Amino acid sequence: MSTSSSSRLYGSIQLRRNRGLAGLYLVVAAFLVLYALLFPGILSIGGFSKFTQNWFPLALVTMAQALLMLNGGITLAIGPLVSLGAVIAATTMEGALGVPGGILAVSLAGLSIGAVIGAIVTYLRLPAIIVTLAGSFIIGGLALILLPRPGGFIPDWLSTVLAGHTPVAFLLLIVILALWKVFLATPLGLGIYAAGDNPLGAFRSGVPVERVKVAAFALSGLLAALTGLFVAAQTGSGDPVIGTPFTLNSIAAAVLGGVGFLGGKGTMRGAICGSLLLSVMINVMFFLGFPPVAQYVAQGLIIVGAVAVPELLGQWRARR
Numbered sequence: 001m002s003t004s005s006s007s008r009l010y011g012s013i014q015l016r017r018n019r020g021l022a023g024l025y026l027v028v029a030a031f032l033v034l035y036a037l038l039f040p041g042i043l044s045i046g047g048f049s050k051f052t053q054n055w056f057p058l059a060l061v062t063m064a065q066a067l068l069m070l071n072g073g074i075t076l077a078i079g080p081l082v083s084l085g086a087v088i089a090a091t092t093m094e095g096a097l098g099v100p101g102g103i104l105a106v107s108l109a110g111l112s113i114g115a116v117i118g119a120i121v122t123y124l125r126l127p128a129i130i131v132t133l134a135g136s137f138i139i140g141g142l143a144l145i146l147l148p149r150p151g152g153f154i155p156d157w158l159s160t161v162l163a164g165h166t167p168v169a170f171l172l173l174i175v176i177l178a179l180w181k182v183f184l185a186t187p188l189g190l191g192i193y194a195a196g197d198n199p200l201g202a203f204r205s206g207v208p209v210e211r212v213k214v215a216a217f218a219l220s221g222l223l224a225a226l227t228g229l230f231v232a233a234q235t236g237s238g239d240p241v242i243g244t245p246f247t248l249n250s251i252a253a254a255v256l257g258g259v260g261f262l263g264g265k266g267t268m269r270g271a272i273c274g275s276l277l278l279s280v281m282i283n284v285m286f287f288l289g290f291p292p293v294a295q296y297v298a299q300g301l302i303i304v305g306a307v308a309v310p311e312l313l314g315q316w317r318a319r320r
Helices: 003-017 021-038 045-070 078-092 098-123 128-146 156-163 168-184 187-197 199-204 209-235 246-256 268-287 292-319
Strands: none
Touching: 021 268, 045 078, 045 168, 045 187, 045 209, 045 246, 045 268, 078 098, 078 128, 078 209, 078 246, 098 128, 098 209, 156 168, 156 209, 168 187, 168 268, 187 199, 187 209, 199 209, 246 268, 268 292
16 A cells, blocks of 8 residues: 555544544533633632542543443443442552552552453453443442441542642643553554454454453553542542442543444544533533533433434435
8 A cells, every 4th residue: 555545544534533523622612611701710720720630530431431432342330440449549558558559459450350341241242231230230349348438548648649739630631641642553552443443354454353352441440440549539538439420421421522332433532522521511500500400401412412413414414
């Protein structure tokens, strides 16, 4: 294949993956402007820090969910993994190994649990939604066994660093996104998109599709567990059920960001923008005085619209 044809192919792939992101960026910008008008304090260092600290966990779990959706899968175990990560952090950091040991324990738990779930889905040919649903009950039960009620120990200095008055969470997100870009340049990173878009074609091209899927589940588990560690630092303790809302919110944010359920469609930056949109939208509705029930209804309608509008536009273009 010539250099010019390769460039055209790469350009067409990028165009398809980025389709609709311009509109998403405009919507996010509009909500951010509205939020700044309603709450001018966000323009200060302290206000920006608090906002990004609240957004950061949702951004991480959205990345964890999008990682699987790009590969053609989905997980319902995000929330329980967040809870388990928080519980492990709160029950290990008081030990002899301290904070480094706690971070290592959380990371290993997320990686190993994600890898086991991915292996079951991949090698036993079972639906991911069923396996992760069953896994969510097991993981949630394990979190409750380790810590039946909120408690444990998180060092004050760690809470101050991660959830203090400085935008450390925002800097961490930038670092993670930079690492994602580097990861995409590796064969494994390229394989995640390829296996999600066309598994058979990827396999014939030499992509180890099964190993790629297991690796995607493992990395997703790692991100979810580390989210739990951050949430534990925010609250100063571990909570065995604190991750419950993150499962559906991660799916909603990824869908808002244009990530498709069938694999190969969407980008991680789109997913991050989707998480930002969902986070800002919730804050805007709060400042506008929406009651909680109305907030849920509005979120549902916006998510349905985010899914339906691109499909309707695609059908309209196909009929022209």
